[in-house]
Amino acid sequence: MNSLSQQSGTLFVVAAGNTGAEAAMGAPGVADAALTVAAVDRDDQLAYFSSRGPRYGDYGLKPDIAAPGVDILAAKATRTGGNDADGWYTTMSGTSMATPHVAGAAAILAQQHPDWPAARLKDALMSTSKALPGLDAYAVGAGRVDVPASLAAPVTATGSAWFGFFGWPHTDPAPVARTVTYSNAGAAPVTLDLAESAAIAGGPYDVDPTADAGTPAPDGMFALSADRVTVPAHGTASVTVTARPSMAMTARRYLGQVTATAPGLALRTQFGLFTEDERHNLHVSVRDRSGKPVQGYLELQAFGQPDPYLFAFDGDLDLRLLKGTYSALTLIPVAGDHGPDSQAMALLGDPEIVLDRDRSITLDARKAKEVAARVPGAPRTEDRVLQLNWYRSDGATSTIDEQLLLGPQYDEAFVLPTGKVTAGAFEYETRWRKAYPLLTIGDNVPFLGQPGSSLYAGRDELDVVRVGAGAAADYAGKRVRGKIAVATRSDAVSPGERAANAAAAGARLLIVVNDGPGKLLEWVGADDGTTSPIPVVSVTARAGAALPGRLRVEGCRTRRTCTTSSTSTPGGSPTTSRTGRAPRTSPASTCASTATPRRRAGSTAGPSARTARSPSASCSRPPCPARAPTMCPRRPARAGPRTR
Structure with a gap:
């Protein structure tokens, strides 16, 4: 979007999105050059669905402006049901209903000033917008678009100035200066009185987003090079705004504005900065069994937090995380070993990542081991159930207990061996339910x-x-x-x-x-x-x-059928497990296994732990079931990865 804006000279007006959450805006609205639009109602209150800033990662200032987007009456096209009987208008809500208001305002302003470049149109709409008390720049940007004000204002100002993201460690960072420019399209000079104000807008969006909100910034943290400036007719004048991030509290976002006033005129420029708490980079690489990058989702458990995070990845993933201990888990479809059409699932995880500095991990399916259950005597069997279970707990607040049933299209499972854990509890197990083939x-x-x-x-x-x-x-x-x-x-x-x-x-x-x-x-x-x-x-x-x-x-016929369940290695390297055959006289038709005890902190999987206990099994002569195993509803496992 930034490159396209520069190449074409076009102002792109983009909806902020309808997640209703903080730091949830995505491309293209997060682009610096875009004029990103939030939604308000007729009373200039933020719409509950309007996505809010800050920009994910660097806490940049987004959105840029707001417009009415609740219960907007608009023309209804034929393809969406417009007709003579039902009418040609409809009422809808969304930031996509707010965006056309701003695009229209930009078109009207461009018609009045056809020589203005895209950046000046954006600045003009932002600096002349209506201030919305109680709503900060991460909610509504500069304010609600005001078409009459933008057309009538002889002077416009820079819309926003971002002083930056100060990542950890940030020992005594140097002052940062930004230039705010005032442009006069009128035939007479205009003298502006300038003032700045700033306050804490909250803490990190993933820890305490409202921390110390409303606390004024320390005196001297932000300063203007002048408190009055005269803008010549058809000319420009500038003022320097200086921020001293060394005066900022750690892990706080600061927002403020420079206000420029003259009789009948009020212009506002938004500014901000963020100082990061102690965090480190985690680089995750995920590879399939051929060594190629693979797409998927990574479940990341943070010790001390009750719910895990879910991140999409495309081969590699870069995260900026709080200092602490984490557990990572992903499942990826991979090629199996049972012929050219064999499909397998690989469970790749690292149960203990101590993030006390920048780290990199590789979840490599080439190093994963097949987990399999062999029935003594090697009779021909099929898997009715193939289940991969992952348990990780910090012993207090955070516990993940995933029970993942594989679909019938997967004929194999691979699991990446792990090292021993030093904190909390960790267990991995594979469970099967095996039977003679129905066909x-x-x-x-x-x-x-x-x-x-x-x-x-x-x-x-x-x-x-x-x-x-x-x-x-x-x-x-x-x-x-x-x-x-x-x-x-x-x-x-x-x-x-x-x-x-x-x-x-x-x-x-x-x-x-x-x-x-x-x-x-x-x-x-x-x-x-x-x-x-x-x-x-x-x-x-x-x-x-x-x-x-x-x-x-x-096909199915009345014959001796044995169904067994088995578990494989918890915690250490997964290996082949064996299931036992039961006596012919046993009345039960399924078998239960005794799970190997969970590994606790400091334990390791020695030779005795490499093979699970052989479960008892029992057999009978049941009639043919009503439908094949792949058709039967399986007992549901625990829900998959949860997200915030």
Whole structure:
């Protein structure tokens, strides 16, 4: 936005946003060159939804100005429902309703002064705006736009002056000077009386945003080079404003204004600075299993704070954080080891980051270890549940207990080994629920049961018939009865329609080949929740192209079934865990495991802790379940990462 403004000479008027929160404005409104607009109501009170400053990171002065944005009556376009019957006007609220007021004001001012550059138009609108008592520059900028005042004022002033962000450490910082310029478009000189005032506007937005708010700045912290200035006709005059940040309290934001008055004229220039408390830089790099940067979200737990922060990252993330102890956690999808279409999830974390100076950490999936459970005797099993659990507590205020269920498209999990912790408690564990497969196709054809599918019963050798996209017309002239129908997914045929067409043709099983990359998972049952009239599975495009003309299919049948649960290494390097088989005579059909005790401060995962205890398991002969495991609603895990 800054470059575009400079290259084009255009004043861009941008909405502040509708988060209603502090330090929540984003691009392009945070650009210095933009004229960023907050919203007020008809009584010049700040709209509850209007995003407020300061600018995230450097506490810069944003927004710049305010305008009415609550219950604004405006024209309604045809595409948004405007018509003769319902009317051509609508009432809406938002900073996007406030912004056109300011854009219109800028256009009117530019029409009166066609030679004024964009920066002067911005300064003029800001310096002549209406002051709004009780609302500071981080809420409404310079004030509410005042079109008559901006048109009538012969003199305008610099809209704002930012003295800077003084990062830690800031021992005896030098004075900073800024120039405020007054421009006279009139035919007569104008003498202005100048005065400055400043006060604390609060503390850090992430610690105590209202700390000491309203406390006047110390005498001499801000000073003017002159208390009166004469601006010549069609000319300019300047005054220097000097700030002495060495007089500022640490971790406080200061806001103030320079007021210039003359008979019938009042101009205001906003200014401010911020002195940082003790903070340090944390650089986080996240890489996938091939070493490439990856996108995702980082959950950052700060000891002493009840809720974690959530940050988006794109390979790398730079944070400025308070001195203290932190725990970082992210999950990223990665390539698995079970063939070219295998999908895995990697849990990457560092449970203890002591930020007493600038630090860098790398969460590298190349160093992550596969976590897996092996049933003794190596019978063929499938995971009904694959769950990754992360527990970290400072022993007092801050506790994170994440229980993350992986979706059925993930056939593997990888976890990054961690070092021992020295404070609080930390535990990691993996949990499985394993069972004999409800369906096998061919010699280990990889497939994914679809939500809402009925189950296949029996053991058969079936011919494969390809039926295009699976529309009714695609079955014309094809003998599908008693065979496997293979259809390629298409937006032209709904999943339910595709299943119904295969059932109507007499197919025993429908295999849907994904028409895009990756695995396919879509609801194939009826809208009322009943299962499909035919079993439906999906395969990737790669697997679908390689399907032979005949396949062995073995489905759900009454047989001995064993379901086990197991946990893997808490705290240290994750390794393979084993689950046990139960006696045939046991009446239960699920198994529970005894979790390994949580690691406490100062403990380490020795050889005895590398393998979880083998759980007891029990087996029975249950009837075929109503739907496949990927279709069953799993017991919900604890909610995912919370954000402020």
